[in-house]
Amino acid sequence: MFEKQLKLTAVVAGCLAMVACGGGGGGSSKPASSSSSVASSAAVSSAVSSSAPSSVSSSSIEASSSSAPASSSSSSATPIPLTNVELGTGSAAAPAFAYYDLDTSTKLTLTEAEAATNKEWDIAFRRDKIYLNAKATTPVKAYATGNNADFFDASKAPIAEKFINATSDSELPDFNAVVAASIPAATSFTTDKDEKAIGGKFYSYNMTTHVVTADPTKAFIVFSDGNYSKVRAKALTxxxxTMSSITLGVSFQDVARGDTTFMAEVDVTVDAVACTGDLYVDLDTQKTVTANDNWDITIPCVTVGADTGASFELNLASDATAIADATPSYTGIDKTAHNFMGFQPNVSSVLFFGTYPWYQYNVNPSLPHYLYSQFQVYLIKTATATYKFQIVTYYAGAGASGTYGFRYQSL
Structure with missing residues (x-):
C-alpha cells in the first residue's frame, strides 16, 4: 500500500505474474478501433468480474515511490523518482472513487461532493473510468503519445496477441522513451469537459458573414416518456x-403503440420574438407548450443588448436523453438495442480517457470480460509539472478487478 516502499524491480516482478501484464490464452477478437469512445464502458463495468482469474490472484503491485535512473531528458545529476501506485476502486457492485494528487504522490480521501470543488486532486479512478480534474485552479490536461500503434493493425483493429503477451517489463522501454522533448505544444493537451446532447449542434455559423443558419442534416434522436423522436432544425431566423424563430422537424415513434419506425415529419415552429420566458416543445404531440405541461425540449429566452429572443441552444428535460443522427440514417429505433446506442442526458461529461481509452476489452476468448491495458503512454499536465503516465494493470493486489497499477514520472 502507500506506506510500503518497494524497489521498481520488485514491482515489475510482481506485475509479470499478472495476466493483464502478459496473461496466457490466445485467440482473436472482434475488431475495434483504438480511438473509439468508451460509450459502452458502463456495460463493460457491470460485465467485468469482481475478481480476476486465479492465475493473477497471487500477484501484487504495492503503492510505492522509488528512485529510478534519471530520464534521458534530465540535465540534473539527481535521479527523477519513478512512482508506482496501486489504487483500488471498489467492486462492480459497489464502485468507489479513488482520487490522486500526482504532484505530491498522495491518495486523497474525498467524498464526491468534496471532490467536485477540491483543487488538489489531479486524476481520479472509478472502476474502468478515469477522470481529470478540469475544475482545478489550473485544469489538469492530458495528451496521448500514440506509442502503442503496433498493438493495432492497419484497419485499427486490436492485435490480440499483442495485448495478451504485453507485460509491464516489455512495455517499459516505450515508457522510458518518452522524454521532455516529447512534450507537444500546450494546445495539444485536452481535459474532461461537459457537453450538451444537442445544445448548439443544430445550426451552422458563417465565420465571414457571421450569419447563423439551420443545418437540417444534423438530426438527433430524443428518448422521452418511453418514446423516440427524430428532431432537426429546418429553418431559423x-x-x-438571439433567435427570433426556429422550425423543428419532428418525426415521432410511438413505442407504446408498437411502432418500430418514425412517422411522417411534422413541422413545429417556435416564435421567440420578444419572449418573456423560456420556450417549451412537447415531442409526443409535436406542439409548443408551457412549463407546466409535459415538455421534452426547452429553449432559453434571453436578452442580448437590445434584442430579446431565444438562445441558440436546445436543452432536454431531466428525464430525456438523446444521440446524434448526423446522416440522418435511422428510420426507427429498436428498443432492445437502446442500452447499446449511447443515449446521453442533457449534459454529460466527455472524458479524455474515453476519447483515448486506456484499455482493450474482449480480445481473449479465454478471458472474455478481461480488460487489457493498451500500455499507451500519456502525458498529464498539472499546474506545476508534466508527467508521463502508463497503466500496467487493472488487476493488482489480490487480483480483484478495479485495482489499478500504474507508473508515472515527471519530465
Missing part, C-alpha cells in the same frame, strides 16, 4: 445574437 435571428435578431442580433
Amino acid at each position: 435571428s435578431a442580433g445574437r
Whole structure:
C-alpha cells in the first residue's frame, strides 16, 4: 500500500505474474478501433468480474515511490523518482472513487461532493473510468503519445496477441522513451469537459458573414416518456445574437403503440420574438407548450443588448436523453438495442480517457470480460509539472478487478 516502499524491480516482478501484464490464452477478437469512445464502458463495468482469474490472484503491485535512473531528458545529476501506485476502486457492485494528487504522490480521501470543488486532486479512478480534474485552479490536461500503434493493425483493429503477451517489463522501454522533448505544444493537451446532447449542434455559423443558419442534416434522436423522436432544425431566423424563430422537424415513434419506425415529419415552429420566458416543445404531440405541461425540449429566452429572443441552444428535460443522427440514417429505433446506442442526458461529461481509452476489452476468448491495458503512454499536465503516465494493470493486489497499477514520472 502507500506506506510500503518497494524497489521498481520488485514491482515489475510482481506485475509479470499478472495476466493483464502478459496473461496466457490466445485467440482473436472482434475488431475495434483504438480511438473509439468508451460509450459502452458502463456495460463493460457491470460485465467485468469482481475478481480476476486465479492465475493473477497471487500477484501484487504495492503503492510505492522509488528512485529510478534519471530520464534521458534530465540535465540534473539527481535521479527523477519513478512512482508506482496501486489504487483500488471498489467492486462492480459497489464502485468507489479513488482520487490522486500526482504532484505530491498522495491518495486523497474525498467524498464526491468534496471532490467536485477540491483543487488538489489531479486524476481520479472509478472502476474502468478515469477522470481529470478540469475544475482545478489550473485544469489538469492530458495528451496521448500514440506509442502503442503496433498493438493495432492497419484497419485499427486490436492485435490480440499483442495485448495478451504485453507485460509491464516489455512495455517499459516505450515508457522510458518518452522524454521532455516529447512534450507537444500546450494546445495539444485536452481535459474532461461537459457537453450538451444537442445544445448548439443544430445550426451552422458563417465565420465571414457571421450569419447563423439551420443545418437540417444534423438530426438527433430524443428518448422521452418511453418514446423516440427524430428532431432537426429546418429553418431559423435571428435578431442580433438571439433567435427570433426556429422550425423543428419532428418525426415521432410511438413505442407504446408498437411502432418500430418514425412517422411522417411534422413541422413545429417556435416564435421567440420578444419572449418573456423560456420556450417549451412537447415531442409526443409535436406542439409548443408551457412549463407546466409535459415538455421534452426547452429553449432559453434571453436578452442580448437590445434584442430579446431565444438562445441558440436546445436543452432536454431531466428525464430525456438523446444521440446524434448526423446522416440522418435511422428510420426507427429498436428498443432492445437502446442500452447499446449511447443515449446521453442533457449534459454529460466527455472524458479524455474515453476519447483515448486506456484499455482493450474482449480480445481473449479465454478471458472474455478481461480488460487489457493498451500500455499507451500519456502525458498529464498539472499546474506545476508534466508527467508521463502508463497503466500496467487493472488487476493488482489480490487480483480483484478495479485495482489499478500504474507508473508515472515527471519530465
